[in-house]
Amino acid sequence: MMRSTNDMCGICGFTGATDERAPILKAMCDVMAHRGPDGEGQYTDDGIAFGHRRLSLIDLEGGNQPMVRSTGEHAARITSPALAGDGTPALGAEAAAAKGDYAIVFNGEIYNYQDLRAELEAQGWEFQTHSDTEVLLTGYLAWGEEVLDRLRGMFAFALWNRQTRELFCARDFFGIKPFYYTVQDGQFIFASEIKCILEHPAYERKLNEEALEQYLCFQFSALDETFFKDIFKLAPAHCMTVHADGTTETRRWWRPTYDFDESRSREATVDAIDEAVHESVRYHNVADVEVGSFLSSGIDSSYMAACLAQENPSIKTFTVGFAEYEGERDEITWARELADELHIANNSKHIGEDEYWEVLPRVQWHMDEPSADPSAVALYFVDQEAAKQVKAVLSGEGADEFFGGYRIYQTPFANQKLAWAPKGLLRGASKMARGLGVRGANYLERASEQVEDWYYTNANGVAFSPEERNRLRVGKRANAEERIPTPQELTAPVYAEVAGLDETTRMQYADLFFWLVGDILLKTDKMSMAHSLESRVPFLDKQVFDVSRTIPTRLKADNDQTKLTLREAAERAIPKDWAQKEKLGFPVPVVNWLRQDRYYNEIKGWFTGEIAQQFFNTDELVRLLDEHKAGADRSRKIWIVYMFLMWYKIYFVDKKAPEKPAA
Structure with a gap:
């Protein structure tokens, strides 16, 4: 194996000045200790506070974060904020002495860091560690934001420029590593996990009901704004600059494109x-x-x-x-x-x-x-x-x-068999088949439409349709006057980027x-x-x-x-x-479990409880349970609601982590 000092970890931080930075950082780091049980580091300077939890693979000393670099032309002085003897961050004089010109917290792996290091050394840059973190930081100093295009790996990082008092943040090509952020009273707060941001006193915990609306159709959080009001996800292949005046500027630094090689055998x-x-x-x-x-x-x-x-x-x-x-x-x-x-x-x-x-x-x-x-x-x-x-x-x-x-990618090929039929005839046949409960309604409906009309996620056909969602929902958002966007409206800008390509490729692109x-x-x-x-x-x-x-x-x-x-x-x-084997994924036997009295009764208790009454028509929920027990497969719809109710209780009622089951 090749030598590496890469680490998986958790990062967090915030801008602004407060006398309580140390305990806030400590709380943010502690709640994600599972991301990095091997070490902890903190960095504070005028206007910035960084926290880091480390899962070390090797080089416990050389790869510590946050990492700070002082530059004198290409010479380097790399430091990391010291840890006290008990392993807690030293936020006093020792850490203050390690300010430098730039500081970084980084979660991920730069797999080509050795190649980049050799290129930087050829330009005269010096290194004091064997870590990919130092290569990433030095690469930014050498190439600026263009360093992103040279990286091969997964990453989410935040880099502080002490001279300009600007924070530069970026996320990898496909969104392998997470990056969450919020702006509260002029403070930019970020972390690898939302639960870290919840530890910051400037953020007040609020549910984003619009996220719930889309979750019912997608079966996951599909918006840039998370289930927590005003907490956002930095999109894949996007970077962000947080300026000294508190304003932010976000741009997309890479986009996947297709260029089919028809000449290659x-x-x-x-x-x-x-x-x-x-x-x-x-x-x-x-x-x-x-x-x-x-x-x-x-x-x-x-x-x-x-x-x-x-x-x-x-x-x-x-x-x-x-x-x-x-x-x-x-x-x-x-x-x-x-x-x-x-x-x-x-x-x-x-x-x-x-x-x-x-x-x-x-x-x-x-x-x-x-x-x-x-x-x-x-x-x-x-x-x-x-x-x-x-x-x-x-x-x-x-x-x-x-x-x-995915087998769903084969749908356009199957639809070609009905290309001769008028679309109106197919739509009518689909409605008739659905009304009679005859199989094939989905096939006929999809053959009558463009892929953008019916394919928005792999949950298509198992999650709630917008019409089902509207019947299910009660509460503040359901009674709001503003219209709730459909999944098709949310995905339309993505489809527009590949409008000239075939339907299967458009489906692949939307899934990215x-x-x-x-x-x-x-x-x-x-x-x-x-x-x-x-x-x-x-x-x-x-x-x-x-x-x-x-x-x-x-x-x-x-x-x-x-x-x-x-x-x-x-x-x-x-x-x-x-x-040549067909894809199974993880075949979880939820369908059968939900027909057992034990789980039917347990979930019925959730579906008729106080939390469910805040958000849903409980009669509709019980109907789903009864239909499933009688033989119809409603398992995914039941699971979508059940997991939301459980999540809501954890984060908005109990407000604490559940007990960890014995291994």
């Missing part, structure tokens, strides 16, 4: 994919600690684990499943068989029914905002298992969005800005950090995307199969049975 495309994935896995294996890998039954983690095994044959892999699914070739069986084929170690766990339900409150607390994805809980457990043996793990997120992996960042990557970060585990995502690499963006849609998906050329590339590393 299918075999050459497969070659390009295989080379890019192997190289990315090699970069993501940069560490001085052991890097493990998740291993499910699907192609993404199987291909990735096989590539990692070629770099390190002694790797450990991790799998979870549900006892209800035990039997022939379930999730764990597939993983174990592949691990045997690859001669690598596999650690597996069947998640028990009771422990799944017991951990739900803790999962919602870690997520910061309500998440209705049942697989987030499964991810919590596989991260927990991995964290017992390794500090870093590879995960397969991004392959579906890059290479056409909604499903991927709002659901997939959020749970990846929050569930791994819940266990102080670094989760790395090799498919979500800039160089891998540069290959995927050139692949024509016909080589990504067709009416019969998804991820066509990615599967062919994977066959070079794993057996065909695994490379």
Whole structure:
């Protein structure tokens, strides 16, 4: 493995001057101690306060943060605020002496930091540590904001210019690492987790009901403004400057684009994919600690684990499943068989029914905002298992969005069979089929519309429609005079950026800005950090995307199969049975659980309780429960509401973290 001082961590901070900065920073850092149990650092200067929690992989001394740099031409004096003997930040004279000209707090991994360091050294810049943090800080001094275009990795950081009294913040290409912020009374407050901002006394906790409206349709937080009023997410590939007068300026520094290479052969495309994935896995294996890998039954983690095994044959892999699914070739069986084929170690766990339900409150607390994805809980457990043996793990997120992996991406191909039919006829047939309860209504409806009309997230068809939402909602927002935007209106600006491309590519592009960042990557970060585990995502690499963006849609998906050329590339590393296997994800048995009296009665108590009465028509909620118990599948809609109610109780009633279940 290559030498690295990269760390996963949590960052926080705020502008402005107050005599209470030390205890505020301490409280903000303490509430996200799970992101970095190995160390804590603080930095204060006139107008700025930075906090940092560190999950160290190596080099405990050299990579401490916040990191401060003083420059005299290209010479460097790197310092980090000292820690007292008991490990608490020293905010007195020692820290005051380490002001420097620039200070940074950084969460993430810069995988090409060694290449960038060599380039900077050739220009005369000097370094005092082996950390990617110092390379990032020095790169900003050398290239300014253009450093962002040179980075290869995942990152969220804030950088203070002491001379101009400006704060520069940025988030990575695809939004792998989170960055939340708010402006209160002229103070800019930011953090890796919302719960840190809630510890700042300038922020008053308020629910953003507009976020609830969209959550019911998307099944995740889909707006730039979070469920907490006036707390926002910095969008992926965006940066922000906070000026000395308190004003902010945000810009987009990168946008994914497509340029299909129709002249390249299918075999050459497969070659390009295989080379890019192997190289990315090699970069993501940069560490001085052991890097493990998740291993499910699907192609993404199987291909990735096989590539990692070629770099390190002694790797450990991790799998979870549900006892209800035990039997022939379930999730764990597939993983174990592949691990045997690859001669690598596999650690597996069947998640028990009771422990799944017991951990739900803790999962919602870690997520910061309500998440209705049942697989987030499964991810919590596989991260927990991995964290017992390794500090870093590879995960397969991004392959579906890059290479056409979701079955829903095949819909445009199926719709072509009805291209001859008038749209009005298809709409009428869809309404008739829906009224009669006949299968095929969704198929007919989608064939009669443009993809922008019906595809807004992968929750389409399982979450609430705007009409269902309007029947369900009561309370302040439901009674407001202003009109609630539809999901289609929210996604329209994204679709407009790729208006000239085919429907499948437009769906992929929309997912980059909604499903991927709002659901997939959020749970990846929050569930791994819940266990102080670094989760790395090799498919979500800039160089891998540069290959995927050139692949024509016909080589990504067709009416019969998804991820066509990615599967062919994977066959070079794993057996065909695994490379061609359909996607399972985490098959959580929620559908069956919700029909049991035990869980039906428990959720009915939530659905008729005081919190539910504030926001919902409880008769409608009970109707959903009864229909599901009678045999109709209403599980996702039930879960969406149930998780919101649980989250609201944690953050607005109890206002404290739930007890952590025994491991």
